[in-house]
Amino acid sequence: MSNRVINLLVPIISIILGLIVGAIVMLFSGYNPVEGYIALWNGIFGDTYAIGETIRQISPYILAGLAVAFAFRTGLFNIGVEGQLIVGWFAAAYVGSAFTMPMYIHLPLSLLAAAVAGALWGLIPGLLKAKFRVHEVIVTIMMNYIALHVVNALIKTVSGGGFKTDKIQPTASLRSDFLSNLTDYSTLHYGIFVALSMVIVMWFILEKTKTGFELKSVGFNENASQYAGMNVNKNIVLSMVISGAFAGLGGAMEALGTFGNMTSRGGFTGIGFDGIAVALLGANTPLGVIFGASLFGSLKYGANNMPNAANIPLEIVSIVIALIIFFVASGYIIRVALQRMNKKKEAK
Template sequence: MSNRMQNILIPIIAVLLGIIVGTILMIVTGYDAIAGFIALWNGAFGDVYFFGETVRQIIPYILAGLAVAFAFKTGLFNIGVEGQLIVGWLAAVWVGVAFELPKIIHLPLAVLAAALAGAIWAFIPGFLKAQYRVHEVIVTIMLNYTALHITNYIIRTKLSEGSDSSDPIAETASLRSPLLESLTDYSRMHWGIVIAIIAVIIMWFILEKTTRGFELKAVGLNQHASNYAGMNVKKNIILSMVISGVFAGLAGAMEGLGTFGYAAVKSGFTGVGFDGIAVALLGANSPIGIVLAAILFGSLKVGALNMPLEAGVPNELVDIIIALIVFFVASSYMIRLLIRKINKKGVK
């Protein structure tokens, strides 16, 4: 079996194993697994409202997954997507609140502000990695907390008068659409899905169809060989983190301009940036794989909310299933070993 086929099979097997083990856990703990999964499906796709909410959840997952995957493709582990998402969210809302402009100018400006904020936040670990060899994982983890507390301070002191949330963004900066709301029974689905699809195409085009993308991947595979070939390794490391930060900032814009329409003080992280790591891992860091993984994760997250209501099954069990899926993907060596043994038996 070819490596490409194995790369396709491993995430599928990981999902199946996660669901099987999750099912066993439901049965062992005394819950009706079949009723639980039916409730999960109904909660994600049972009617047009739930479908709209599922799409709404998928949008930031796609962009967060792209952010993680782009950095990983170039040999970097951007665990700071959460922080870059938060500053992107704040920047988008700030522009959405502070200006009064026609929609054709205001909305793109707010989206670009989020992308720029994410890029600047990601530039810091990229620069430190390239210039001083400081490990990006350490810096990005610290910057997550820095982003959380700085944005909370700005919301309380600059975007509101001591309250825990900003004013709503202007309608001209909103991604929400009366058309989409009416089609999905007034769900929070918004036009961010178009931006997410465009971002998927852009990532694929950069990495597969441009010289710069080839250089970025080459640096990720072997920095010494890339340097010997005349590539500017430091520049490519910084550029990789900046582009990753752009995707993360856009994920924040989807929340600020689409789902919520304001910025609020956060008692903790949103979790979307960290879930992006799992999305990228399950999607094998490929654009199409990330879309499929985001659809799965978004469906599980939204559908889980219906499980206690319809089947009496705690929605925390879905988090366990997601964790199991990630575990089995991370343990892909064992799955590869199993596939090889099956192949050898087939040959004999």
């Protein structure tokens, strides 16, 4: 069994184990797991409207997954994707609503504002890591809370004491009548194409540029990279900035596509944290992130149908999703088990 086959089997087994244990939880809680999973399937693929909403849900997950995966590939653990996504959401919502200009300027500018806001939020932990060797996990976790409360204060300021920003101008919108009509008036928007284009951007940076080679080298071995003449500190900062830009664009999907504004939040969106599992499931590769995001986007939207169609409470639904995430995060154990089985087969 080759490493490529093992890499393919690990996420598949993780998902299957999550679904099996989720079924056991439903069974012991007095609910029918077959009905539950049928309801989940119908919630994802039941009709064109459900498919449109599912694809729309996938867009920010792709970008959150790319943000986490990019940092992973360069030796950093960016737990601050949630905060970077929130500031990107606000920046896109503000630029999209506060200015009036032609669409070919307004929409790119709003997207750029989100990317820059996320990048700046990633710059701070990057600088602290590079200059003072402060661990990025600690800083990025704290930056999430700062982002949440700073953005809530900014929303209150720009709205004159209200709890949400103004609606964005049509010239800054990612909404699409064509895609909406195609999917029975769902909220599907052009954001999915922005997300997919960023997958290509990440692949190009890491695989086809000198900068990408240096970023990966620093991630593999800082000392060897420094000995080879690479600027380690610069690459650490650059990695967090690019990662933050991907996350900020994830926020733009919500601001310019799904909601059209931003409301004060009592808590986190969860998308940035789920991005960690998306990246893990996708083995931190651009293509893998698409599959990981598709799974989580589908689960998040499709699960809404389980309480209605199968009378399964949302708490049980959340447990099922959490179990799948748990087994995805435990992929290393599954990998070791497969490798041991493979060695035993070869020994025989």
